Amino acid sequence: MEKALLGFAAALCVMAGCITGLMEGKVAIKAVESIGKNPDAASKIQSMAIIGAAISETCAIYCLLVAFLIIFILGA
């Protein structure tokens, strides 16, 4: 019973990933759009997009960390 609850808690944690995935897709869309408008700035836009995606991904990574802690420390 307790293990099932812990698994449920870990699954809830990782659910934050769905919004992160959506919004990172938005970063990619905007990057492609702006490269289409201004192809000369492609390398700058690319690195900016990767940094932006990476920093907003931190949120999902914290959720992953919490899920790992629940599974490996509470569930062990």
Next chain:
Amino acid sequence: MFEIQTTVYSIIIITLVIVALLFVINRKLKNVDPLSQPKGLVLLLMTAVQMVDKQVKEKTSDEISKYLTPYILSVTLYIFVANIAGLFSLEAPTSNYSVTLILAALTCVLIEVYSARARGAKKYVKSWFEPFAPFVLLNIISKLSTLLSLSLRLFGNILSGGILMSVIYQMLGSISKMIPMIGEFNLVSLAVTPVLHFYFDLFSGAMQAFIFMTLSISFIGKELPEEQ
């Protein structure tokens, strides 16, 4: 008592393979006439080095790129080979958190070193207390979050790929047990898994190595003063 984790063996094997590969390449490059037209392996290597060097020079200065490019190249090569270890039925070293933590910690130390060099000792110490003194806590947290996000991104991606592959192998194994006569031989997975290996090992591995490279360069370049 402490037990040896299984990834340690694949770390040793991969390190030996990379060292051997670099020795062979070094031999080959020494015999090349620098004035002749490059071709084959030499051309490939030159393109790769030039690509990374150009990216580093764009974000930092020419002087720094002389020391930074070799580090970036070697880390990227190691991460890439480690990520595709699943293809050779080894356990990927990057699915061990100690490995990715060390790689990210190296980058974080380099960020701090270049930041201190660019600003000078006094301004560097001051930068920890910006905009005013109580913010030192937030600054420490933001530096820690760089370390955590760099290491956990690589770790999470590669570990989840590896776990997913092993789950799929088990599932296909239980399906192919239903085939009479040759049930023990995992026949179904032969048909299905190559595509998945291509995605989870090759594509995802190369992508993560590239992202680690770009992020390292950008984070280091961010700490340098703008000259243009």
